[in-house]
Amino acid sequence: MRFFSDNAAAAHPEVMEAILQSNRLDTAYDGDEWSARLDSAFSELFEREVRALWVSTGTAANCLALAALCPPYRGILCHRDAHIEVDEAGAPGFFTGGAKLMLLDGPGAKVTPEIVDEGVRSVRKDVHQVQPAAISITNATEYGLVYRASEVAALGDLARTHGLAMHMDGARFANAIASTGDSPADMTWRAGVDALSFGFVKNGGLNAEALILFKTELADEVAVRRKRAGHLSSKGRMLAAQILALIEGDLWLANARASNAAAQALASAAPGRLVYPVEANEIFLRASPDEALALRAKGFDFYDWGPGEIRFVTSWDQDGDDVAKLAEAIRAL
Amino acid sequence: MRFFSDNAAAAHPEVMEAILQSNRLDTAYDGDEWSARLDSAFSELFEREVRALWVSTGTAANCLALAALCPPYRGILCHRDAHIEVDEAGAPGFFTGGAKLMLLDGPGAKVTPEIVDEGVRSVRKDVHQVQPAAISITNATEYGLVYRASEVAALGDLARTHGLAMHMDGARFANAIASTGDSPADMTWRAGVDALSFGFVKNGGLNAEALILFKTELADEVAVRRKRAGHLSSKGRMLAAQILALIEGDLWLANARASNAAAQALASAAPGRLVYPVEANEIFLRASPDEALALRAKGFDFYDWGPGEIRFVTSWDQDGDDVAKLAEAIRAL
Amino acid sequence: MRFFSDNAAAAHPEVMEAILQSNRLDTAYDGDEWSARLDSAFSELFEREVRALWVSTGTAANCLALAALCPPYRGILCHRDAHIEVDEAGAPGFFTGGAKLMLLDGPGAKVTPEIVDEGVRSVRKDVHQVQPAAISITNATEYGLVYRASEVAALGDLARTHGLAMHMDGARFANAIASTGDSPADMTWRAGVDALSFGFVKNGGLNAEALILFKTELADEVAVRRKRAGHLSSKGRMLAAQILALIEGDLWLANARASNAAAQALASAAPGRLVYPVEANEIFLRASPDEALALRAKGFDFYDWGPGEIRFVTSWDQDGDDVAKLAEAIRAL
């Protein structure tokens, strides 16, 4: 029973069907009819004109955005546990040409305006120190917390004050929206977000993510950078089709609600063990090595996060019985 | 009737079926069972141990290889019509960190040992001029010519003499193999090739290419560079499955033979108009603007290559009737 | 008797004296009194507000300018014999993060609006090909020709038409000004130049060059890039002092006139042998290997440029007797 990562789950049948349907001769790259629909589909979702580009990984979405928002000689403020810092093999340095990630603290991989402000103020304003150009936040965070739209807006205000662009890594954006009930628009551009990595791979997609540019004037540059990074697939229709299958109806939200609900079921089984509140689809529990062993012995697969901590991630297709069994097993510890 | 590009064709049904079959929970990234089979499947095909990594585009395969073969401060010899020079948006400069493409001439985008040797010798051996570190050739070439294994071997000898690594852009490698009858081994490592971009997307694949490393000690570095470039898909199994569907049987060769045969049918209709011999699946014809117009009026879609030249590319699934009609139409010009 | 390169000549005594005078405690980097005078000194010379930054090499001046004028994913049009292409070890690729030099032809390393226009038009306007962002010309050229202000202005007009920024590599800017009699202002910003590498090292300076930004809003970025490239010397006053010694009087022009005059003396001795008109301080002569040998036997040191061509470069301090002897020897061939 796998609770290891939402990354590894299967894609949703409707997504697969969409890929099959798109498998016919059309114009190459992003000249096809599916890709052509992306801008309008996302513009509707976000209640304003946006530009949307498919890419095949979250790392690509994140780092194309960062490269467009930060020149090589400046820096990007982010949490020290951010995916871009700890799990992308230095991709931000590669895509930006050497920009610096400027690390912030904060419980649960979440930053506050005060933390960001201190980060900005700690930089001497001279030519010897790298000056920040952007801030990147992750929603839901790497520890399963969510920013509410109002929290993002407070960060957006601060970013504008300091002249910083703002990026949101939304590998689990759907989970954050499902959790908060905030609208996609309130959560992003109305709160000051310039670019969003809108994740689908962890939420029923196969291998398509979308980079949403609210600063639409960046789209042409990003399109070039996408090609230059080897991310302009010849048959991009198969990427666009996946995304459309998820967002042209409610599938993206339904999937996120399912994984969030599974996480809540687990959380409610372990109130005293939670390292962080469970607000999306990740559960971090305190558990001794023996307890972890006991769970594994019952057939549950998960991640040893750190000394005395274990991580479960639920997926859109998590089996209900498995969840019930794991909840039971946790209670029984 | 589309003769525009093999890029845009549909993927083969067996490839789609393989993707569907692979759509189930497994370890993320390249930890799945399909990815695990790549090394051995290609090792068998190439009659020696190789390391094989899936990527989603030819540009990624090419440029990851080049970055591993050439440091930022050196150069890569290639034909001035090479895809890496004219159609990858500067990706080699991005992936290598600024290495220089050193352009060679030669009819049909094909280079000879003499041309390469002159290219090497034209560089002053000092610190002011960029020194070459590698050579990249394309087989089949951008103009539909093929290198025979013996020709590659002659280039390989020269490369070794000058201490150059050798890369082969095999976006249409299958067509070259089908055309020459040379073995994959003879065409590559036995001829001195260190890394091969083995293309599938133009040959029945959906969005998977393979980077084959004969210099196997580069594989760990390339794996890191792949991640760092945002090319390590979470569900890499869908990429591996495509490739396996093509190479574990003869499908890759059957597809290439089909597109080559369609090209021959067209070539035989236009002996006096051929700009280059037709050796793979591309046909370049001399045709006046009026003649091009006449062909388009009959419903044929193709590319205006240059003044008085038009290009047709055939695909693995090119309709036989369409080919016959186009051949007829060309004869009728 | 050395006619090898103006690079290698001694610095002018007034320059050395200025260095000595500046050797006292002052604020580090560019916070000293000499550096503080650069902007106004050059603003006077150019008859408008400019920003001026010292660097220690022409390569640094050129490439800092190019990095500010061209993003990593675009290109710079230049002559295929330009110093940035053939003699800077790929520095433009390093400083820009992989931008492409797009090579133009033209006799004597000089380009015309027609050549540039054709270069621009040869690029397909899509995401697959690198789009040009800037043009760089060298004045005087690598073959000792000069652009007159009116010629630069014609290129500037074309650059604006195509939305290109314009850089001038003025490693021998003084020689061009001395040769044409055009004003520094007419030769640069009035003709559309955005950034000028103003060379002093070949003209009596020791190791100081100036990067002049007519697009003054680039200065802050360039200052950061200068530091980031390791070019912000702690005791920058020694660089500023050299430059001021040359430009606060007429020394820069006097030096250039001296070397130009020496070149003219040689040119007049070899009317039938000149490969290019002699317009600055370089002389390219047709000479057989035996003739070259004969000249060397008489003690003249120079460069074998190519088959049957030799190059002489005169310096600000070229000994008059040496020049007379060389002229005599050339006549005697």
Added chain:
Amino acid sequence: MRFFSDNAAAAHPEVMEAILQSNRLDTAYDGDEWSARLDSAFSELFEREVRALWVSTGTAANCLALAALCPPYRGILCHRDAHIEVDEAGAPGFFTGGAKLMLLDGPGAKVTPEIVDEGVRSVRKDVHQVQPAAISITNATEYGLVYRASEVAALGDLARTHGLAMHMDGARFANAIASTGDSPADMTWRAGVDALSFGFVKNGGLNAEALILFKTELADEVAVRRKRAGHLSSKGRMLAAQILALIEGDLWLANARASNAAAQALASAAPGRLVYPVEANEIFLRASPDEALALRAKGFDFYDWGPGEIRFVTSWDQDGDDVAKLAEAIRAL
């Protein structure tokens, strides 16, 4: 009375004299007689064969070394207060092509084998996290502490264990040698150092630093990178001459002893206020804003380091009376 920085001091008269003496026609770049002597002069100093390259700034020396020791996709362990991290405008990211600085703690900007070991072990050994390739230490540190040769050797052992290359930023290497009495050889290659940035600008030089490569096989690559970074001065003889003036006798040591002695004189005046032991030429004192004001009122110039801390740096030419007055003033606080 300036105690602000050793950066800003004048160059030593013998250094200036050497520059004047070298100001005559010779081969350009590093083909001159002074540059030719560097390898042997440093080989003698270090008691083994080394390769030595002049550059004009410490940032250039540091980052050329790091680029040769660490590929773009790996990382460099260093203290979080290291000059390369906080005072070089992101130059390591630029020179290496995006390698990551991996920050370590430790009092006085000094690291121990335990700290480094923990830093290495904190990295997950997979493709998602940046793996370290090198360690860089600063001697004397940014806070005026020194590593003894035995301490460097302990770090060197650890580095070898983990397969890491080792770089020493020796902006104040002379001060460290003068302070410890260890030999240059013991302090560097015998302790496992692969490359040393040997600083002269803070120690009587004008604008020359040396990059010493004990891993001599890196020299050719570094020479290319130096050119490519715009650091190959045409009249490099003026850089080589400065260095030779300092190291061919004892001047480099005499200068360092003078500045160290001045620092000791100040330290002995403030035993209770020292933030760190004074082991080189920097003194960090606890002082209230009022006390700082009082010292400034007496004409002393220095740096406000942090809340309640001030920094004095002594130079090779620090006036003895000034030092006595400052010591007196500190005692009087």
